[in-house]
Amino acid sequence: MKSRFTSLADGLVLFSRAFGHQAWLIFLVAFSFGVVLMIHPAFAQAKFSDVQGWTQPCIEQLAQKQIISGYPDGSFKPSAPVTRAEFAAMVGKAFPNTADVRNAVPFADVPANYWAKDAIAKAYKTGFLSGYPGGVFKPSEKIPRSQALVSLSSGLKYSPSSPVANTLNGAFSDAATIPDYAKRAIAAATEKQLVVNYPDVKRLNSNQPATRADVAAFLCQAAGMAQLVPSQYIAKVGIPPIAQSKEIRGVWLTNIDSDVLFEKTRLANAIQRLDELNFNTLYPTVWNWGYTLYPSAVAQKEIGRSLDPEPRLQGRDILKEIVDQGHQKGMAVIPWFEFGFMAPADSELVKRHPDWILKRRDGSQIWKEGPHNRVWLNPFRPEVQKFIQDLVVEIVSEYDVDGIQFDDHFGFPAEFGYDPFTVQLYKKENGGKSPPTNAQDPAWIRWRANKITAYLKQVFQAVKGRKKNVLVSVSPNPQEFSYNFFLADWQTWEQQGLIEELIIQVYRDDLGRFIEELERPEVKAAQRHIPVGIGILSGVKPRPIGLAQVQNQVAAVRQRGFAGMSFFFYESLWNNAPEKPEIRQNALKAIFPTDLERPNIVAGGKP
Numbered sequence: 315m316k317s318r319f320t321s322l323a324d325g326l327v328l329f330s331r332a333f334g335h336q337a338w339l340i341f342l343v344a345f346s347f348g349v350v351l352m353i354h355p356a357f358a359q360a361k362f363s364d365v366q367g368w369t370q371p372c373i374e375q376l377a378q379k380q381i382i383s384g385y386p387d388g389s390f391k392p393s394a395p396v397t398r399a400e401f402a403a404m405v406g407k408a409f410p411n412t413a414d415v416r417n418a419v420p421f422a423d424v425p426a427n428y429w430a431k432d433a434i435a436k437a438y439k440t441g442f443l444s445g446y447p448g449g450v451f452k453p454s455e456k457i458p459r460s461q462a463l464v465s466l467s468s469g470l471k472y473s474p475s476s477p478v479a480n481t482l483n484g485a486f487s488d489a490a491t492i493p494d495y496a497k498r499a500i501a502a503a504t505e506k507q508l509v510v511n512y513p514d515v516k517r518l519n520s521n522q523p524a525t526r527a528d529v530a531a532f533l534c535q536a537a538g539m540a541q542l543v544p545s546q547y548i549a550k551v552g553i554p555p556i557a558q559s560k561e562i563r564g565v566w567l568t569n570i571d572s573d574v575l576f577e578k579t580r581l582a583n584a585i586q587r588l589d590e591l592n593f594n595t596l597y598p599t600v601w602n603w604g605y606t607l608y609p610s611a612v613a614q615k616e617i618g619r620s621l622d623p624e625p626r627l628q629g630r631d632i633l634k635e636i637v638d639q640g641h642q643k644g645m646a647v648i649p650w651f652e653f654g655f656m657a658p659a660d661s662e663l664v665k666r667h668p669d670w671i672l673k674r675r676d677g678s679q680i681w682k683e684g685p686h687n688r689v690w691l692n693p694f695r696p697e698v699q700k701f702i703q704d705l706v707v708e709i710v711s712e713y714d715v716d717g718i719q720f721d722d723h724f725g726f727p728a729e730f731g732y733d734p735f736t737v738q739l740y741k742k743e744n745g746g747k748s749p750p751t752n753a754q755d756p757a758w759i760r761w762r763a764n765k766i767t768a769y770l771k772q773v774f775q776a777v778k779g780r781k782k783n784v785l786v787s788v789s790p791n792p793q794e795f796s797y798n799f800f801l802a803d804w805q806t807w808e809q810q811g812l813i814e815e816l817i818i819q820v821y822r823d824d825l826g827r828f829i830e831e832l833e834r835p836e837v838k839a840a841q842r843h844i845p846v847g848i849g850i851l852s853g854v855k856p857r858p859i860g861l862a863q864v865q866n867q868v869a870a871v872r873q874r875g876f877a878g879m880s881f882f883f884y885e886s887l888w889n890n891a892p893e894k895p896e897i898r899q900n901a902l903k904a905i906f907p908t909d910l911e912r913p914n915i916v917a918g919g920k921p
Contacts, residue, residue: 359383362390368512369527372534372542381407381537382530392527399430399453401462401529402437405469408533412440412469421451428453442469459528460496460520466508466536467499474501475829476551476873481505484552484869487516496520505825507862508535509549518549541892545861551825551869553905560913562847562878563906564595564817565887567636568652569602569624571855572885576626582639584884589643591899592906596645597719597789597880598636599652601705604661608633608713612704617663637713646716646912648787648815649709654723655702659687670698672730675751681727690726694736694765703773710780716914717785717815718777724788725766725802729753736762754798763803767810774812785916787815789849789880792831805836808843814915816840817880819849823863829870845877845913853886860892861901868905877913 360377362384369392376382377390382404384390396404418435425431434451437443442465445451457465466472474481481501482489492500500520503509510531511517524532534542565588569575574584575598585596600606605622606613609631614620621627633649640647657663659680664671671679672690681688691698706718732749740749740761750758774786790796790804797803807813818837822828831837832848840846848871853859864881871879881887888898 359388363388365390365392368544368547369530372539373527373530375539375542376408376530376533381533382526390526392525392530394526395456395523396462396526396529397453398443398451398455398457398461399428399434401457401465401524402443402453403430403433404529404533405442405465406433406436408537409440409442409469412442414439415441419445419449421445421449421453423450424453437465437469440469441471442466456523458521459518459524460493460500462524462529462532463503463509464496464499466532467503467506470506470536472499472502472506473826474498474505475826476501476505476870480554480873481551484554485509485516485549486518487514488518488520492518492520504549505551505866506536507548507550507860507866508532510535510543510547511549512547515547515549541860545893546897548862550862551866553865553869554872556872556910557875558877558913560877560911562595562815562817562845562880562912563593563910564597564648564847564878564880564912565593566650566880566883567596567598568650568883569599569607569622571890572883573626574884575599575607575632576624578630578635581632581635585636585639585643585645587899588884589645591902592909594645594910594912595880596636596640596647597650598633598647600633600649600709601651602653604653604657604663606705608709610705610708612701612708616701617661617666619662633709633713633715637715641714644909644911646914648717648719648785649713649715650719650721650789651702651706652721652723654720655691655693655698655726656681656683656688656723657691659689664689667697669735670695671733672726672736673733674729675732675753677732681730690730692733692735693724693726693769694739699769699772703776706773707776707780710777710784715784717787719787719789719815719817720770721788721819722790722796722800722802722804724770725763725796725800728759728762728799728801731758731762759798759801763797763801763806766801767803767806767812770807770812771810783916785814785914786812787817788813789817789819791819792834793836805840808836808840813844815845815847817847817849819851819882820867821849821851821882823859825863825866825870828867832870832874832876841876844915847871847878847880848876850879850881852881852883853891854883855885855890858890858892859886861898865901865905 360374365373373390416439418439424434430453434453478497478501481504482492482497485504531543567574575581600608603622605619607622607627609620637647670691672692673679679689681690693699709715710718737749741747777784777786788804788807790802793805808816820828820831850864850867851859852864868879888895891898
C-alpha cells in the first residue's frame with residue numbers, strides 16, 4: 315500500500331497531544347489506513363519540490379502557519395484531489411476560533427478511531443460542512459470545487475449583496491453548470507474574492523474535484539492573506555456594460571503622497587495617460603497645507619505668499635496647465651478645495667490670524683491628522699468667510715474651470731465650536747444660553763450645521779453670480795458621518811439646490827458595507843435630482859488596494875445606476891499598487907473601453 319503524508323496542519327496529528335504515550339498505537343492504526351502522520355510540528359516544511367509559479371507564495375505561507383503541509387519526499391502534490399475529511403481538517407486549522415452554531419451529530423461512516431473524527435465534528439458544529447441523508451459524512455469522497463466554496467461561505471457566514479444571477483453570469487463563462495444549491499453561496503464567495511480559477515479566471519469548473527492547490531488558494535483568500543494569489547486568477551464580479559450615454563470618470567490629483575503636480579512634464583504625461591484610459595474629469599487640489607497651488611492675489615494679501623513654497627511649483631501655474639491640457643483633451647477640470655477650513659497649526663495663515671481658529675470646550679485647538687497638527691478656521695467669522703469665498707471667486711473669475719469642489723472639510727469636527735466668537739454668537743441667537751457641554755448634542759449639531767449650510771448658499775450664489783455655468787460639486791463622506799462628525803449636512807445642501815454634483819467618498823473594503831452606503835435613502839433621493847457619483851479608493855500610501863476590490867466596486871456602482879465614479883487618488887491608480895502598472899492600466903482600459911462625455915446638470919437640467 316502506498317503511504318500518504320498529511321501534516322499536523324491538516325489536522326492529522328491531533329493524536330500526539332490528545333493521547334500522549336498511546337501515540338504510537340494510533341500511528342499504527344492510521345498507517346493501516348494508508349495515512350502517515352507527522353509527529354511534531356518542528357518537522358513542518360514550508361518549501362516544496364513541486365510547487366512553483368502562481369501557487370507558491372500562498373502554499374508556502376499556509377505551510378508556514380501549519381494549516382497545510384506536504385509529503386515525506388518533499389513534495390506537495392498540488393494537483394492531487396482533496397477529500398471531505400482532509401478539507402474538514404484544513405478549515406479547522408485555518409479558522410480555529412470559529413464559534414459553534416449547532417451541536418455535533420454522529421456520522422455512521424466516521425468511526426470513533428477515525429483520524430479526522432474530531433476535525434469533522436468541529437467542521438460540522440461550526441457550519442463549514444454538513445452530512446448527507448442517511449446520517450453519513452462520506453469522509454473519503456473527493457470534495458468538488460463548488461462544495462469547497464459553499465463550505466467557506468457557510469462557515470464564514472457570507473451572504474450575497476447583489477443579485478445572484480448577475481454576479482455568477484458576470485463572473486463565470488460556465489455559470490450554468492453551478493448546482494442550484496451552491497449558487498447563492500458561490501455568489502457570496504465571489505463578492506468576497508474567495509474564488510480562484512486557474513488558468514482561466516472565467517471558468518469555475520464547479521463540479522470538478524478541488525485540488526490541493528485550489529483549496530490552498532481559497533484558504534489564502536478567505537483568511538485575508540493579501541497579495542499571495544495573483545489577482546488575474548481571482549474571480550471578479552462582472553462589470554456591467556455602461557447603460558447610460560454619459561458617465562463621470564474622475565480622479566483626484568493631490569500633492570499629498572504624490573509628485574504628479576510637481577513637474578511640468580510629469581503632469582502633462584499623467585493627463586495624457588488618463589485621456590488614453592478614457593477618464594473625463596480632473597479634480598486637482600488648489601487649497602492645501604495652508605497655501606494655494608496657483609498664483610493667488612487673495613492668498614498674497616492674507617498669507618503673505620501667493621503660492622505654495624514648494625520649489626517645484628515656483629514659476630508655474632499648475633491650475634492653468636491642467637485646465638489648458640485637460641480641455642484640449644475634452645476633459646472637465648473641477649478644482650478641489652481639499653483642506654477646506656482646515657490648516658496646518660504652524661502655517662503662516664494661522665500665525666497671521668490666530669483669532670480665526672476654532673477651539674474645543676477645554677480651550678485646545680490642535681486636531682491630529684495622522685502625525686500632523688491641524689487647526690480649523692472658524693467658518694462663522696466674517697473674515698474667514700470672505701477669505702474662502704474670495705479664493706473661490708478668484709478661481710472662477712481667472713480660470714476657465716468647469717466647476718468648484720468642496721468636501722466635508724467645508725465643515726469642521728463637531729468637538730470644536732467653543733471659542734469666544736462662536737459662543738457669543740450662539741448666546742445671541744439662543745436667549746443668552748451657552749452652548750451645550752455635550753459636543754454631540756443634537757440641537758448644538760443642528761445649529762452649527764445650519765450655519766455652514768447658510769454659508770454654502772452664500773458661496774453658491776457668488777459662484778453663479780460670476781459664471782452661471784460653473785457647477786458646484788461636493789465630495790463628502792456618507793451623510794451620517796459627514797453630518798455628525800464634520801457638521802457637513804450634504805443631504806440638506808442637495809435638497810436646497812446648493813450642489814449640482816455629488817461624489818460620495820465610500821471608502822470601504824468590505825463589498826457588503828460598500829453597497830449598504832450606495833443604497834441609503836438620502837443617496838437614492840439625490841440620484842433623482844443631480845448627477846451622483848461614488849468616490850472609490852484605489853489606494854493610499856500605507857494601504858494598497860487590490861485590483862479585484864476596485865473592479866467589484868465599479869460593478870456595484872454601475873449596477874445601481876450612478877452617474878459615475880472618481881478615484882482617490884491618481885498615484886494609486888497604477889503606482890503604489892499590489893499589481894504591476896501595466897496590469898492596472900489594462901484593467902482601467904477595460905472599465906472605460908470607450909470615450910464618454912460626463913453628465914452635467916448645468917448643461918441640461920436633471921441628469
